[in-house]
Amino acid sequence: MAVSKSKEYTTVTEVSGPLMVVEKVSDVAYGEVVEIETPSGERRRGQVLEAQTDKAIIQVFEGTRDLDTDWTSVRFTGETMKIPVSIEVLGRVFDGTGTPIDGGPSIIPEKVLDIYGAPINPYAREFPRDFIETGISTIDGMNTLVRGQKLPIFSGAGLPHNELAAQIARQAKVLGKKEEFAVVFVAMGITHEEANFFIQDFERTGALERAVMFLNLADDPAIERIITPRLGLTTAEYLAFEKDMHILVILTNLTNYCEALREIAAARGEVPGRRGYPGYMYTDLASIYERAGRIKGKKGSITQMPMLTMPDDDITHPIPDLTGYITEGQIVLFREFNRKGIYPPVDVLPCLSRLMQGGIGEGRTREDHADVNDQLYSAYAEGRRLRDLVAVVGEEALTDLDRTYLEFADRFEAEFVNQAVDEDRSIEKTLEIAWNLLSMLPESELKRIDPEFIKKYHPKRRGGKTG
Amino acid sequence: MTEKGIITRVTGPVISAKNMRGSRMYELVRVGNERLIGEIIGLDEDVATIQVYEETGGVTPGEEVISTGMPLSVELGPGLLGKIYDGIQRPLDLIKLQMGDYIKRGVEAPALERDKKWEFAPVAKKGETMGPGDILGVVQETKTIEHRILVPPGITGKLLEIAPKGKYTIEETIAKIKTAEGVKKIQMLQKWPVRTGRPYVKKLDPSVPLITGQRVIDTFFPVAKGGTAAIPGPFGSGKTVVQQLLAKWADADVIVYVGCGERGNEMADVLREFPVLEDPRTGELLMNRTMLIANTSNMPVAARDASVYTGMTLAEYYRDMGYDVALMADSTSRWAEAMREISGRLEEMPGEEGYPAYLASRLADFYERSGRAMLNGKDEKIGSISVIGAVSPPGGDFSEPVTQNTLRITKVFWALDADLANKRHFPAINWLQSYSLYLDGVKDWWHKEVGAKWEKMRNEAMSLLQKESELQEIVQLVGPDALPESDQAALDGAKAIREAFLMQNAFHKVDTYCPKEKQYRMLEILLKFNELMYEAIQKDVPIERIRGLPVKEKLARMGTVPDAEYQRRFEEIEKEMEAQFKDMVG
Ligand SMILES: Nc1ncnc2c1ncn2[C@@H]1O[C@H](COP(=O)(O)OP(=O)(O)OP(=O)(O)O)[C@@H](O)[C@H]1O
Numbered sequence A: 001m002a003v004s005k006s007k008e009y010t011t012v013t014e015v016s017g018p019l020m021v022v023e024k025v026s027d028v029a030y031g032e033v034v035e036i037e038t039p040s041g042e043r044r045r046g047q048v049l050e051a052q053t054d055k056a057i058i059q060v061f062e063g064t065r066d067l068d069t070d071w072t073s074v075r076f077t078g079e080t081m082k083i084p085v086s087i088e089v090l091g092r093v094f095d096g097t098g099t100p101i102d103g104g105p106s107i108i109p110e111k112v113l114d115i116y117g118a119p120i121n122p123y124a125r126e127f128p129r130d131f132i133e134t135g136i137s138t139i140d141g142m143n144t145l146v147r148g149q150k151l152p153i154f155s156g157a158g159l160p161h162n163e164l165a166a167q168i169a170r171q172a173k174v175l176g177k178k179e180e181f182a183v184v185f186v187a188m189g190i191t192h193e194e195a196n197f198f199i200q201d202f203e204r205t206g207a208l209e210r211a212v213m214f215l216n217l218a219d220d221p222a223i224e225r226i227i228t229p230r231l232g233l234t235t236a237e238y239l240a241f242e243k244d245m246h247i248l249v250i251l252t253n254l255t256n257y258c259e260a261l262r263e264i265a266a267a268r269g270e271v272p273g274r275r276g277y278p279g280y281m282y283t284d285l286a287s288i289y290e291r292a293g294r295i296k297g298k299k300g301s302i303t304q305m306p307m308l309t310m311p312d313d314d315i316t317h318p319i320p321d322l323t324g325y326i327t328e329g330q331i332v333l334f335r336e337f338n339r340k341g342i343y344p345p346v347d348v349l350p351c352l353s354r355l356m357q358g359g360i361g362e363g364r365t366r367e368d369h370a371d372v373n374d375q376l377y378s379a380y381a382e383g384r385r386l387r388d389l390v391a392v393v394g395e396e397a398l399t400d401l402d403r404t405y406l407e408f409a410d411r412f413e414a415e416f417v418n419q420a421v422d423e424d425r426s427i428e429k430t431l432e433i434a435w436n437l438l439s440m441l442p443e444s445e446l447k448r449i450d451p452e453f454i455k456k457y458h459p460k461r462r463g464g465k466t467g
Numbered sequence B: 001m002t003e004k005g006i007i008t009r010v011t012g013p014v015i016s017a018k019n020m021r022g023s024r025m026y027e028l029v030r031v032g033n034e035r036l037i038g039e040i041i042g043l044d045e046d047v048a049t050i051q052v053y054e055e056t057g058g059v060t061p062g063e064e065v066i067s068t069g070m071p072l073s074v075e076l077g078p079g080l081l082g083k084i085y086d087g088i089q090r091p092l093d094l095i096k097l098q099m100g101d102y103i104k105r106g107v108e109a110p111a112l113e114r115d116k117k118w119e120f121a122p123v124a125k126k127g128e129t130m131g132p133g134d135i136l137g138v139v140q141e142t143k144t145i146e147h148r149i150l151v152p153p154g155i156t157g158k159l160l161e162i163a164p165k166g167k168y169t170i171e172e173t174i175a176k177i178k179t180a181e182g183v184k185k186i187q188m189l190q191k192w193p194v195r196t197g198r199p200y201v202k203k204l205d206p207s208v209p210l211i212t213g214q215r216v217i218d219t220f221f222p223v224a225k226g227g228t229a230a231i232p233g234p235f236g237s238g239k240t241v242v243q244q245l246l247a248k249w250a251d252a253d254v255i256v257y258v259g260c261g262e263r264g265n266e267m268a269d270v271l272r273e274f275p276v277l278e279d280p281r282t283g284e285l286l287m288n289r290t291m292l293i294a295n296t297s298n299m300p301v302a303a304r305d306a307s308v309y310t311g312m313t314l315a316e317y318y319r320d321m322g323y324d325v326a327l328m329a330d331s332t333s334r335w336a337e338a339m340r341e342i343s344g345r346l347e348e349m350p351g352e353e354g355y356p357a358y359l360a361s362r363l364a365d366f367y368e369r370s371g372r373a374m375l376n377g378k379d380e381k382i383g384s385i386s387v388i389g390a391v392s393p394p395g396g397d398f399s400e401p402v403t404q405n406t407l408r409i410t411k412v413f414w415a416l417d418a419d420l421a422n423k424r425h426f427p428a429i430n431w432l433q434s435y436s437l438y439l440d441g442v443k444d445w446w447h448k449e450v451g452a453k454w455e456k457m458r459n460e461a462m463s464l465l466q467k468e469s470e471l472q473e474i475v476q477l478v479g480p481d482a483l484p485e486s487d488q489a490a491l492d493g494a495k496a497i498r499e500a501f502l503m504q505n506a507f508h509k510v511d512t513y514c515p516k517e518k519q520y521r522m523l524e525i526l527l528k529f530n531e532l533m534y535e536a537i538q539k540d541v542p543i544e545r546i547r548g549l550p551v552k553e554k555l556a557r558m559g560t561v562p563d564a565e566y567q568r569r570f571e572e573i574e575k576e577m578e579a580q581f582k583d584m585v586g
């Protein structure tokens, strides 16, 4: 892209929603950054969404409030959107456009990188297989997270997803390895209170020094949310693939991000897709989520934990739906469990970790892990089915075995799912709880478990209950 | 050829350019200073609309567009097998060599290696009259695939020269044919426009099943060689796992796997496994019969459209040699969404849910290129392309346009079900909703090759499952106790079929692939169990006693009995089962 063309125009002809139209321009490049000066002298940034021979459509990140068609001036920079990076970003707090807000000095860049990045060549990807122990049984035992995975939390308004994310950030570790680890925290439209919760939690545990925070809060401009996650991910890529660090990226809240996308689409008068969200939302979200992963020959990794609230607790809503189609599984929170006081209120049935298979088993977690997981799922699903049935026909209609399954489901929720906010369970402990629960069932019901493992790990075979 | 257009508008992957008179639809063009690859998708007077296969950030109105006079084409010849390409056939391994771990713009990399020499053995004789599809010679491309070098479509005449046995690059001339339009030199490297189906003589009825080693597919909802199948399902229901299982185990000669708008790690997974896994039939490494097209969700959108056509053209090329090819497209919904996005930018009149009105015809044209066909050439070769398309309906709702338009064309429907997936019943293919229209076509083959009771057993098992779902409705109202014992037995019998036969663990080293004879035996034993159970109930044996039979556990584990032992072990299980029932009945 030519750099010589930093021309200034005052030919704004239209301002509507987050968009602005400038006419009588020339040589405007698609995607280039523009600097806008409001009539009162305030500076804002925007980006070209459509370039024509003599006209440009621009999305304005900091909002179009006060912009007019008379005095507003626009300068085309000839540059794409970039961010300065350096190892010094660790421990720093930035706003949603990358300006430091912690009172510290500005970053002396080691590099300046395009925030949209470039797609990782699939041929260069290393398939992620390193088990991350989060200390949370429903994740480690049944929806195992591995380094380089993107595993979102599907939550609902008022559910404790922040607590869960903070707990994961605190407890996550790779067994037997001491390696450079850092958190990139990206806030999109969350409240000050929520942001403070994380900051304080990171401070309390000393994690803040190893964290980079980008905060676009609820009262910050909505369109800015389009760039905030990309600032975070560009920083993460630099730390992971140039500085060999293992990065956990927490993105919250994607629901707010998608609202911003919808706003731009509506302003452009685009044909809306489902529920008013743009038809390209899948592709747009993929350009965020696919930036997780591992690269052959590189030590570092990017693990993503995006959070979103399902409008109306509806998992088929486009935001969770399109996310689930891109990410490598999902952790789903369930309002009823929260009401019953179960923490974390994870409903394992709709949960999934697609990278679990490669991350568990002998030499990674334990040889019986896959079978135990299968058996837990099938037993718990059976218990849940019977619970629904009992609600209609009463418990009398059940066989003894059915009653055992019902009890299994209750105890599973109370002992396996439920744990304290600061309880860090080892994978051994998680599997032990699982075996104790499974031993409620007759051995002939354990059809998913290799008889060899039953011999070796079943509490009754090993001579009485442990733990 | 040297016309130059001028860019007038850039919006995402779509640009407009003026001064383009003389260009043709679907012509390949180079866009802007960086000469990005694009294709003309609309012409109005001298203005062309172009979809660009690379990122367009930085492209500026006023820059040039250069016509190439050529449609978007792929390179064909020895060396395709084992490769991984992007949507427009650029080799991803070379791209990595050239530009590192990220895909940047403006790559120029040949799809096939130019300096590699292949051992060519002539088949045709000098002086023979040759026509399209006739074999000029062969190259042993891999241990199992003999690459047949055919006379390209459109060329007929006397063979003036043919290269002697020896090593040649793909650009060296290996034959000269005297045609009515003059002497044509033929190389092993050939090109073909991706949007044009390659010719064949006629389509034949598919009558041989594509054996996939998946019990619910082969026995209940089979797809034929040359057939089409759709596999729709919500996220996480198992589309990709089924597609990858088929790519691994299906008894096709050649596999084309198109990752269209899906995850990068899934491609990495295939690249990790296929080079070390063996084809159970030939012992050859799976990668050596596979071509991968990877255009992941974060790669340029327009190239998703190209990727399915690129994959199909590669499939046709190997079909033309007389091979059975299977093509997997994961996911066709992402392709449809790319059409929708481009159409939206063109401001075309939107159809249902914003998709363009031509969605149905594009899907139909694509699937139409599948089939079992009598091929060109004097040796009357027969080849086939089976197509298995994943569909990703928003919210898992099958009434949406891509699913509906696909089901109108494909002959097999594997309906994936979120409820089954949540319970970890895999493959989560709903047996009541799914269907195959090839049952009649392939039953003779099964009866001849495997066993005479195939159709009968399949129908018996299906009606048992059907009955189960009817009884379940009653159970929901009154509880299982209220049912007569014979109905409770039906529920138990159906459950055994579900758990032992329909469920199959993709990640178990044995269970991942179930040979057809083993499938047959498993079903035979499970139906026998059912029969014995009925007899026992008739003789007033309480159902509780049957539930406690030790053999039930063994039945549930039949899938994991190693292939080499199953005949003997199944016989033992069968005997045990009979003995245990005999004991009860007295
Ligand atoms: N046959 C199977 N055996 C065992 N597990 C399976 C099987 N099929 C699917 N699964 C499980 O379900 C998960 C999701 O499957 P898959 O990735 O194929 O879903 P999908 O339908 O392709 O989803 P998406 O539309 O999001 O790509 C797998 O990671 C695996 O854990």
Ligand SMILES: [Mg+2]
Pocket (backbone or CB within 6 Å): B239, B240, B241, B262, B330
């Ligand atoms: Mg998939």
